[in-house]
Amino acid sequence: MGVTSGLVLYAVVWFMTFLVVLPIRVQTQGDLKDVVPGTHAGAPEHHHLKKKAIWTTLIAAALWAVFASIILSGVISVDDLENWIGRGVPSSRSGTGE
Numbered sequence: 001m002g003v004t005s006g007l008v009l010y011a012v013v014w015f016m017t018f019l020v021v022l023p024i025r026v027q028t029q030g031d032l033k034d035v036v037p038g039t040h041a042g043a044p045e046h047h048h049l050k051k052k053a054i055w056t057t058l059i060a061a062a063l064w065a066v067f068a069s070i071i072l073s074g075v076i077s078v079d080d081l082e083n084w085i086g087r088g089v090p091s092s093r094s095g096t097g098e
Helices: 003-021 049-073 078-085
Strands: 044-046
Touching: 003 049
Parallel strands: none
Antiparallel strands: none
């Protein structure tokens, strides 16, 4: 795995982790019974975005380290993934001799 692919892997892991962490501990206007006229009751009042970004960075770094070590050690190879998932779209040659 090169530097660029490592950075791309980290970015993907970070954003996926952020989307999981984002709804945790959100206090909406409806929860606090203080809905501003013209806004939805589900609009966040306290979102704790800075804390969530810090936690996301820490969690993503740990997950990235696990994923990178699996990739670099060769425990799971591309051939293994192809065998588990399949080899993609079948070709037009069906093997019937046509």
